[in-house]
Amino acid sequence: MASTVVVMTNHAIHAEGLTKRFGETLALDGVDLSVPHGTVLGVLGPNGAGKTTAVRILATLLQPDAGSATVAGHDVLREPDAVRRAIGLTGQYAAVDEQLTGRENLVLVGRLLDLTRAAAARRAEELLEQFGLTEAADRRTRTYSGGMRRRLDLAASLVGRPEVIYLDEPTTGLDPSKREDMWDVVRELTLQGTTVLLTTQYLEEADALADAISVFDRGRVIAHGTPDELKAIVGGRTLRVRPADPVDLADVTALLARVVGREPEVLKGHASVPVEDSAALAAVVAGLDARGIDVTELALELPDLDEVFFTLTGRNESHEMENVR
Amino acid sequence: MSNTLAPRPVPGTVDADRVTWWPWLRHALVLSGRSVTKMMRHPEQFFDVTLQPALFLVIFVYVLGGAISGNTHDYLQFVLPGIMIQTVLFSTVSIGVNLSTDIKEGVFDRFRSLPIPRSAPLVGATIAECLRYGITIVVSLAMGVLMGFRTSTSPVSVLLGMLMVLAFAWCLCWVSIWLGMIVREAGSVQGLGFLALFPLTFGSSMFASADTMPGWLQTWVKINPVTHLTDAVRGLLTGGPVAEDATIAALTSAVILAVFAPLAVRAYRRKA
Ligand SMILES: Nc1ncnc2c1ncn2[C@@H]1O[C@H](COP(=O)(O)OP(=O)(O)OP(=O)(O)O)[C@@H](O)[C@H]1O
Ligand SMILES: [Mg+2]
Numbered sequence: 112m113a114s115t116v117v118v119m120t121n122h123a124i125h126a127e128g129l130t131k132r133f134g135e136t137l138a139l140d141g142v143d144l145s146v147p148h149g150t151v152l153g154v155l156g157p158n159g160a161g162k163t164t165a166v167r168i169l170a171t172l173l174q175p176d177a178g179s180a181t182v183a184g185h186d187v188l189r190e191p192d193a194v195r196r197a198i199g200l201t202g203q204y205a206a207v208d209e210q211l212t213g214r215e216n217l218v219l220v221g222r223l224l225d226l227t228r229a230a231a232a233r234r235a236e237e238l239l240e241q242f243g244l245t246e247a248a249d250r251r252t253r254t255y256s257g258g259m260r261r262r263l264d265l266a267a268s269l270v271g272r273p274e275v276i277y278l279d280e281p282t283t284g285l286d287p288s289k290r291e292d293m294w295d296v297v298r299e300l301t302l303q304g305t306t307v308l309l310t311t312q313y314l315e316e317a318d319a320l321a322d323a324i325s326v327f328d329r330g331r332v333i334a335h336g337t338p339d340e341l342k343a344i345v346g347g348r349t350l351r352v353r354p355a356d357p358v359d360l361a362d363v364t365a366l367l368a369r370v371v372g373r374e375p376e377v378l379k380g381h382a383s384v385p386v387e388d389s390a391a392l393a394a395v396v397a398g399l400d401a402r403g404i405d406v407t408e409l410a411l412e413l414p415d416l417d418e419v420f421f422t423l424t425g426r427n428e429s430h431e432m433e434n435v436r
Numbered sequence: 437m438s439n440t441l442a443p444r445p446v447p448g449t450v451d452a453d454r455v456t457w458w459p460w461l462r463h464a465l466v467l468s469g470r471s472v473t474k475m476m477r478h479p480e481q482f483f484d485v486t487l488q489p490a491l492f493l494v495i496f497v498y499v500l501g502g503a504i505s506g507n508t509h510d511y512l513q514f515v516l517p518g519i520m521i522q523t524v525l526f527s528t529v530s531i532g533v534n535l536s537t538d539i540k541e542g543v544f545d546r547f548r549s550l551p552i553p554r555s556a557p558l559v560g561a562t563i564a565e566c567l568r569y570g571i572t573i574v575v576s577l578a579m580g581v582l583m584g585f586r587t588s589t590s591p592v593s594v595l596l597g598m599l600m601v602l603a604f605a606w607c608l609c610w611v612s613i614w615l616g617m618i619v620r621e622a623g624s625v626q627g628l629g630f631l632a633l634f635p636l637t638f639g640s641s642m643f644a645s646a647d648t649m650p651g652w653l654q655t656w657v658k659i660n661p662v663t664h665l666t667d668a669v670r671g672l673l674t675g676g677p678v679a680e681d682a683t684i685a686a687l688t689s690a691v692i693l694a695v696f697a698p699l700a701v702r703a704y705r706r707k708a
Contacts, residue, residue: 171549192551200545206545206549208541
């Protein structure tokens with residue numbers, strides 16, 4: 112028991128050797144995870160990597176074939192109710208009742224968490240406000256947009272003020288401004304000391320939110336580290352500039368080459384070059400300004416998942432394009 | 437409980453905000469509230485329980501009643517308890533279909549991640565069913581009264597008769613739930629349920645007294661629990677012996693419950 116105590120005090124989530132098989136598919140193949148209290152773990156992986164399976168096991172929705180996990184100090188297999196009391200789950204697909212209103216959904220969850228009628232109503236009101244759903248509160252969620260439904264789903268998982276929260280691809284399918292909103296919510300949660308496990312297919316998102324990143328591939332953790340460590344492995348950012356007028360492209364290319372000291376790649380009306388730090392961005396902006404060149408795109412980008420996977424696995428097809436569900 | 441694990445103190449949440457009595461039953465009751473709300477949002481499902489007894493009463497009383505009993509009023513007095521029971525029994529079929537589609541809804545992932553018993557939504561749904569059966573029973577009786585049906589016993593006795601029908605239907609609804617959980621296609625539960633209910637209802641003393649039937653059929657009618665239920669309820673509504681039939685009906689429904697409720701809960705927990 113002594114080792115469990117250590118785990119309890121140090122880690123909000125601790126999993127060892129999680130294995131899960133669905134028929135022929137080995138969805139998880141010995142996954143280890145550790146998330147210290149109050150931190151964010153980003154689980155990064157392509158379709159079918161096993162992210163959702165891991166989340167469902169840690170949320171007691173599925174039982175692993177092998178391995179063990181504790182969440183908030185409780186064993187997921189032996190004390191599922193204690194785990195459920197400590198967690199909030201925002202799954203990949205919104206877990207809300209389509210025929211109830213937004214408010215009714217939140218009150219229902221509050222009542223099932225043993226809040227009194229009045230307390231459940233108060234908590235629902237608070238969350239509706241916090242997630243900008245006050246106006247839609249008394250409409251059936253069937254009429255909600257995808258983004259609203261996701262926000263309601265997240266609100267529902269926060270009713271009990273859980274100490275650990277799982278967010279399974281919280282921004283997939285959201286437009287960029289809604290994605291920023293979701294990021295703000297996650298940051299707010301961590302400020303309050305909540306431990307977050309977040310799955311995503313975007314390195315950029317994991318980089319923006321996570322204290323540590325675990326990269327999943329075919330049911331295994333193939334890399335783990337801080338965002339900086341990971342970026343050091345997979346290569347830094349790429350600076351991309353697209354001039355408003357294509358005739359300026361040669362000038363832009365020359366400018367980038369001089370500032371960065373590397374030959375940019377020119378493709379379809381834009382020039383891009385790998386950069387070590389964001390100081391290059393300022394120099395490029397100043398240079399463009401001095402030459403009076405208008406740009407339609409100026410971006411500092413992280414490699415996308417395909418590139419990350421190519422670097423980590425040497426395989427070209429990170430996306431198996433599996434149809435889940 | 438160790439201190440490091442205690443949930444963070446939360447402003448606005450005090451112990452007085454938490455209810456602790458009988459969590460198991462309370463969770464089921466809260467979830468029955470969800471089922472009732474959904475029921476009320478689909479009032480069309482009350483059309484059939486309203487129209488069906490009305491239609492059957494018209495057909496049986498006005499079309500056949502004269503031929504069977506010599507005059508329509510006598511037949512109405514005879515057949516009303518039967519039509520009430522038939523309507524309620526047929527309405528037990530839908531819970532199996534509804535639950536098996538309900539557990540595929542996204543919200544069940546929410547229920548699974550909450551600290552409530554896995555069967556709470558199931559128990560909640562059966563509690564809500566009681567309301568539906570109650571409405572069905574009252575509507576059937578009211579239709580009869582509108583057409584001239586009169587009880588000839590005490591109000592307590594009438595109420596007992598209605599409760600008996602409700603209890604029998606509630607026990608039977610576990611068969612429907614079990615079917616809904618083990619049958620692959622939810623739609624086929626409807627077909628199966630109706631198929632089983634035809635011999636149970638028409639092959640009983642609901643529409644005609646058993647004495648008029650051929651021997652082989654009498655044998656079935658006499659062992660059919662629905663016959664005993666019908667005769668007991670008839671006694672409770674319009675007078676006559678009750679005790680023996682009521683006992684047999686109560687025992688049968690208890691057996692149905694004892695067999696099918698565990699089966700249904702087990703199948704449900706495996707699926708939900
Ligand atoms: N219930 C199930 N039955 C059969 N196979 C399943 C089931 N759930 C998951 N799988 C399979 O397990 C593997 C891992 O799936 P999982 O949903 O965990 O991946 P994921 O990383 O969440 O993918 P995505 O990014 O598409 O959500 C996939 O090959 C998937 O097809
Ligand atoms: Mg997934």
